[in-house]
Amino acid sequence: MESVAVESAAEPEISGSGATAAQEGEGHHVFELPRIRALLVHALPRFFEGVIAPVLVFYAALTLLGLNGALVAAVAWVYGGIAYRFLRGHPVSGMLMLAAVGVTVRAGLSAATGSAVVYFLQPTLGTLLVSMSFLASVPLGRPLAMKLAKDMAPIPEAFLKHGRVHRFFLRISLLWSMVLFANVLVSVWMLFNQSISTYLWLRTSIVAALGAAGVVISVWGFKRLLRHIDWKPAGTA
Template sequence: MSSLGTTTAPVAPEPLVEPERPGLLTIVKRVSLSLLIACLVPAGLFCSVTVLAGVWPAILAALAWSYGAIAWRAVTGRRTSGLLILTAIVLTGRTVVALLADSTFLYFLQPIISDGVVAAAFLLSLATARPLVARLAGDFYPMDHELHLRPGIQRLFWRLTLLWAMLCLAKAGATLWMLLALDVQTFVLVRDASLQTVNVLAVAATIALAVRVARKEGLLHCATGPAPAV
């Protein structure tokens, strides 16, 4: 016999909590670490080994660093950034072509071609729903579908994609001029010093633009208290 007058209390829905947004310092650390591992260390290693032992040992040393960094992050359970994987792929292609042709000139010519191809890819991606910068943003900031759809975020990704496309074209032109005008060791030293400076300035501009938009969108973690529940 069923009991009368017995009611079941409704279960209150659990509140949805907004995902924690990282602060500016955290984002800068992520960007700096990614650039250090993927770009600055192999460039500095290449330059040093070129002066000490020559171009071919420098080529192999830079390639070994990239794959060593990927292996180390995999063994330690750390997420490998898309920038590091892209760098390893590019260095692998350059090294294979240079070894097959036995030409260091081709090794230095390939990044000029690569910069042109990357610039074209950035420009072509502007016609799609997700420009290339949007595809790499997850390495530095937790992105979800809702963030990708915000008009302010979409405009930011479009502008940053255009910025890096123009930067790649400028780097390709400057590097080609230096390759034709300078000897190998001078070229390596001047190219690495000038291009890394340009890259750092471009990254700083990227962060500044991103921070400006992030503040408008309320995406930077507030230091005065936890993120509010929705």
């Protein structure tokens, strides 16, 4: 992890999971930036579990068992993940429970209509709502990207109040609004113009590439921002 001390007004020490709580001299708050490799090690297993594996399960079941079999397999995959965590004594997050409810509703509607398009269209509409939320937060001056950053890392409040930092998160919120909207456009076009198998694999690849580009730009921009603000690596004079 890369520890960073940010120049700010006098403020209480910041503490949090995985963060350095000590201060490096008067007015310097120290927090940690995860290295890219650490981010990848943390994210890739979850990306496989949450994105790649469900596609594999759905496609295999669709090929072997048809649409209804694929819907059952998709629901079983999510609830199987919950059962596995429960039996292993691991916490089951609220997000996972919401995902289980969502996939159950999607599968039920798709089975009732006999259309795989219905199954895939619903999360795309959800992505559109998230994209609009990022976009709406910009003119309101309350960038959604800043709130998410605060949830993921113990960033000092005084640092977030810096004018340049606030403008950065406004731009990042706009960036993610465009990334997610591009995701929606690609998904809807492919859903209505390509086969389900093409949709599953090509759309997944394109969306993953868009997301990876958004993450790289966001992390690069944040590190560039730190170089232009009065900060120094923790432990230096």
